[in-house]
Amino acid sequence: MVNKGDSVTLDSDLTEMKDDDLIQWRFEYTLIAEINKQFDRFTVYHDVLDERFRDRLKLDNQTGSLTITNITTEHDGCYKLKINFFRKTSFIRLTVYGELNISFTLSVNKGDSVTLDSRLTEIKYDDLIQWRFEGTFIAEINVTAERFTVYDDVLDGRFRDRLKLDNQTGSLTITNTTMKHDGFYHQQIKQIKKQQIKHLRQNLILDVIVEISVNEGDSVTLNSDLTEMKDGDVIHWMFEYTLIAEINVTADRFTVHDDVLDGRFRHRLNLNKQTGSLTITNTRTEHAGVYQLEINGMMIDFHLNVIVSVMEGDSVTISSDFTELKNNDWIRWKFGNEHTLIAEISKRPNRFAVYDDVHDGRFRDRLKLDNQTGSLTITNTTSEHDGCYKLDNDYYMRPSVICLAVYARLPVPVISSNSSQCSSSCSLVCSAVNVSHVTLSWYKGNSLLSSISVSDLSISLSLPLEVEYQDKNTYSCVLNNPISNQTQHLDITHLCHTCSDSVHCCGPTEAVIRLVLSAMVGVATVIILVYDIRSRRADRDQAQIHTSGT
Structure with missing residues (x-):
């Protein structure tokens, strides 16, 4: 803290610079000396x-x-000192005494809205409220002039x-945030009373976080949001503040440092030479964890969540990323949106x-802690264990989420x-009962014909298919989720019959009925024939008797 009008020295902590040193001083991301x-x-x-800063540095x-x-x-x-990019980075907070100054950091996920609170319950008639981003005016309220x-x-x-002012409190809301909104915001309130000006200043650091989830084993791209890099871009x-890749456009240098951090990124990092985006395969x-992107001094955070898939009833181990816990290490496992503590290790008091x-x-009776690594195993998993697990520890500055x-x-x-x-084609239906997070599909050989999906609802699925009776292709119905599948192959000869004759055309019951009817018709025909023969014989006998009498 320093009084208005005084001088202050921001110490580099160096006794003497070396021949190849590069030192940069920034005031809230703006380069002021190097x-x-x-x-x-x-x-x-x-x-x-x-x-x-004219004539003051x-x-x-x-x-x-x-x-x-x-x-x-x-x-x-806030002043930032950087020495040789990654040898040392320091932040110095300078408060000028004589005014009310408030400073804090605010985080928001990319795409969400965030409100910068003015800390006023109601604007007064003589208030002048100004909002700046990186020194540039972005909003202003002048109550006397009735100007918002x-x-x-x-x-x-x-x-x-994207900007909305609260006419009652003077708070500022930013909607649909992007990485370009990450940085330093300043609010200044001037209250004029009896020709005296009272100042309230707020300094807010808005941290726009890009949260990304990826299935274990898949690739993911961390997007720089650049369409094309320019000359001079670095x-x-x-x-977790360890350099893993860098680009210097002027020097035409594209470098990945995939051997750092025990080689976990080895052969997995790819840089896009046009946009600077980073892909992890x-x-x-x-x-899983926090990735930082620095473009020409501007810093953006990416939170990468890795999704591990497991079959219900199986066990799964969530790694702590430690090979061995040391004497002063501690680990806390938390679950769900409420971040409920479910397990912890503290080596110093030897608590597990x-x-x-x-x-x-x-x-x-489902949780097991590895006393050496701090990894967490969940046995006999059910759908209730579906969700995110957060690992807090004393090694990384921010928790990782799995x-x-x-x-x-x-x-x-x-x-x-x-x-x-009977018809020229056969109508089929493939069905599955009480399923969720699945896809039901018809295949002709290896070619997909049609599919239907369901997400979180437990429902019954059905998918129709029309085939010709004489079709010689192989058909199959497949039910799958991200980690397993079940297949039923179609037996056309069993479910689909031709109309070449009545027996083959019709079902077994109808065939029996037709046979019975045919038999009955045959019997009736015989009876009629017998009756006709007997009638004819009786008539003939009667005629003979009549002739004899005459």
């Missing part, structure tokens, strides 16, 4: 940010420390149709505990005939 020892270049950028040529003279409230904020204004066309229009990709649970009675006892997808065992689909009478 030293390149290799070229013996010492530069201060007075003209940036409305010239608020001094670099120490031996240590690289930065001095700011004649401090004003405009110099209040958003400047959403500034900065390449990144805020267009891109760094980090995992054949993902494993050890790749599972809390399997939480969540209505769904984990009772999601478990528990799938029910699949029944074999049933094929039945839907034909009621």
Whole structure:
């Protein structure tokens, strides 16, 4: 903390710079001073940010420390020191005494909305409220003039149709956030009373998080949001603050460091030479965590969740990513949106505990902790164990998230005939009862003919198929989810019959009925014939008797 009008020195913590040192000082992402020892270049950028630093910056040529003279409230904020990119990065929070200053960090998932709170319950008649992003005006309220204004066309229009001011409190809402909204926001409130100006300043760091989920074994691309890189662009990709890939467009250098972190990324990293996006192939649970993208000083966080699939009733082990826990290590496993603690290890007090009675006892007698690695095993899994598990520990700065997808065992689909009478084709139906998260499909050989899917509902599925009686192709009905499948092959000769004759055309019952009817007709014919013969004989005998009498 420093008084207004005083000078302050931001210490680099170096006693002496080396010949190849590169030092950069930034004020809330904006470069204000740099030293390149290799070229013996010492530069201060007075003209940036409305010239608020003009004639106020001094670099120490031996240590690289930065001095700011004649401090004003405009110099209040966060300063970032970077030495040789990754040898050292420091953040220094400078508060100018004499005004009320509030600073905090806010996180939001990409695509969601976020409200920057003005900390006012109601705007007063003489309030002047101003919102800035990286020093640029984006919104303003002047109560006296009855003016509520958003400047959403500034900065390449990144805020267009995304800013909303609360007319009662002065809070600012940003909708449909993107990576371009990540950075430093400033709110200033001036309250004019009796010709005295009282100031309230807020500094907010908005961290726009890109959350991505990927099935274990699949590939995933972390998108830089660039359509094409430009000359001078420098891109760094980090995992938990360890450099894993970098691009220097000017030097035409594209490098992946896939041997770091015990080689977990070996042969898995691919850089897009046009956009700078990073693809990770054949993902494993050890790749879950926080990735940082730095483009020309701007930092973006990606949270990668790896989904592990397991069959209901099986056991699954969620890795802690440790080979061995050390004396001071601690691990906490949490489950669900409520982040309920279900297991923990603390080596110092030698505590190993599972809390399997939480969540209505769904984990009772199912949790096992590996005392050496801290990995968690869940036995006899059910659909109640489906969800995300968060690993907190003292090694990584942020927790990693591994999601478990528990799938029910699949029944074999049933094929039945839907034909009621003879025709030129056969109507079939394939069905499966009480299924969820599945796809039901008809195949002709290896070619997909049709399919139907269901997500989280447990319902019955049916899929029709029309085939010709003389069709010699092989057909099959397949029920599958991401980890298993069941197949039923079609027996056309059993379910589909031709109309070449009555027996083959008709079903067994109808054939019997027709045979009985045929027999009855035959018997009736015989009876009629016998009756006719007897009648004729009787008539003839009667005629003979009549002739004899005459």
